[in-house]
Amino acid sequence: WEEVVVEVGVRGLFSPQARERESLDIIIISVMHMPGWMVEPLHTRRTSVGGATDENGGSVACETTGDVASSSTMSDDAVVTAQDWIRGIFFSVLASMIGGASKLSIRKSWLVDPGRRGNSEISSIGECHISRDGMLNRRNDVGDDSCIENDSNQLSPLEVDGGHSLPSATTTASPMDQHSPLLPCGGPNRGHRRRAKSSIMISSTTERYSWLLYVMGMIGMSLLNPMCCVLAMRYANPSILAPFSGLTLVWIVLFSGMSVGEHPMRRQKVACGLIVAGEILVALFGDHTNGEDRDIEDVISSYENPAFRIFIVLMTLYIAQLGIFIWTFPKDSLLKKVAWGSIGGSITGFQNFLKDALTILDVHTEQSECTLMGLPSAFYLFALLAMLTSFSGLLCLSACMKRYDATYSSAMFVVSFVISASCMSTIHYHTVEHLDGFVNYVMYPLGLMTLFLGAHILVQPIPIIGGSIPDGDGENHPYEESSYPNSNATCFDERNIGYRRC
Secondary structure (H helix, E strand, O other): OOOOEEEOOOEEEOOHHHHOOOEEEEEEEEEOOOOOOOEEEEEEEEEEOOOOEOOOOOEOOEEOOOOOOOOOOHHHHOOOOHHHHHHHHHHHHHHHHHHHHHHHHHHHHHHHOOOOOOOHHHHHHHOEEEOOOOOEEEEOOOOOEEEOOOOOOOOOOEEOOOOOEEOOOOOOOOHHHHOOOOOOOOOHHHHHHHHHHHHHHHHHHHHHHHHHHHHHHHHHHHHHHHHHHHHHHHHOOHHHHHHHHHHHHHHHHHHHHHHHOOOOOHHHHHHHHHHHHHHHHHHHHOOOOOOOOOOHHHHHHHHHOHHHHHHHHHHHHHHHHHHHHHHHOOOOOHHHHHHHHHHHHHHHOOOHHHHHHHHHHHHHHHHOOOOOOOOOHHHHHHHHHHHHHHHHHHHHHHHHHHHOOHHHHHHHHHHHHHHHHHHHHHHHOOHHHHOOHHHHHHHHHHHHHHHHHHHHHHOOOOOOOOOEEEOOOOOEEEOOOOOOOOOOOEEEEOOOOEEEEO
16 A cells, blocks of 8 residues: 555545554545645545445445555645745744844843953953053043042052952052042042942943843743744745754844944854855755654654663763863863853754654644643653753853853854754764765765864964953953954053053
């Protein structure tokens, strides 16, 4: 019964799984000659393979023939209309735009409020400068210069990293200095109180603005982006929609300069281009089977495969090793930078929990006439693990954006996610066995190697040109290639123990 035709007035199409159930679902269809060949089901009848009796007890004449449609399901044979393709691509592009905007919003939230970054000492030191009179001054948030003084009218030393203090530039302010334009009228104490009150108000407003950006970014990444991805999958094939996820990097490269003040360097743009190209190759020449022919028992038994269990153990050890690198290595270590960029995508790469939970849900609702009662416990376990891995990866991505620029964080997240998900699919879903032809066997590994090349270029240390300055996480960047939002700010140089313009 490889191919069956039931003559009941018109030709019927039905699923091949019916052969195993010793019954066939005969779907009577009407084909309307429209662009895209839209297929519309009318009604369903049920017969047995052998005796050929319908649900009412009547007989149905059945015969076999070799000239019929293939034994794939109706959903696979139905051709999607052009309108559906447009809708699917629209939602996929919208998802990439939401993802890019959300990541830039999270990065902006860490930049606008240095206190949330946990680097207030570095930030306050970076805002100080030395005036022409030799006095140490601080530029406050409203833009005017004010003198840093204590009660004895002497400049207090500034604490720097390592517990060392910077000697004050002068010990006692002269009468001429007290009447300097740097000090407001009315005496230093009155001006100090007024500036302190204004600084507190500005700091409170900045903190609220920072948290607003952070919450908006998290909502976009955890709710709006997945919602658009699910809607896109309803209208178009995943093999077409997958390359559009690489557009997130394109939006970040294009708009990170005007939104967060971080202009990607030429090397970063080349690396992102390689990453997007590799992702397109993986999406086009990889395996796109959906595994819809599996039942609930097959899904649960797939986790008893020794190879997949070994993969889960190795990935857990790998993620734990990345955590050790983050916890123990110094701030200027390349391994720590790579670990921060890779840990979020590696955790999110466990997409098998979400896919298997949806498979169990679809099979159960189909067998139980679209009811959600009596779902197996495996569904709730897989759904919980899917939410846990996705949200944990999102938190790690947010923490990476706290320390590094948006281009690096997003690109490394994409690379680690694609590699982790590809390895998981190879072992759990046997994707290599489903590749079609010699071209796929060549282009699929080539896409993964292109991803590796882009990641290798991205994590290379920035060459120092004319000195370097530390950023919030201890990384050193050259003056000419610094990604500080305020290029006119003054930063503390630990090497020369002084202040210079960034």
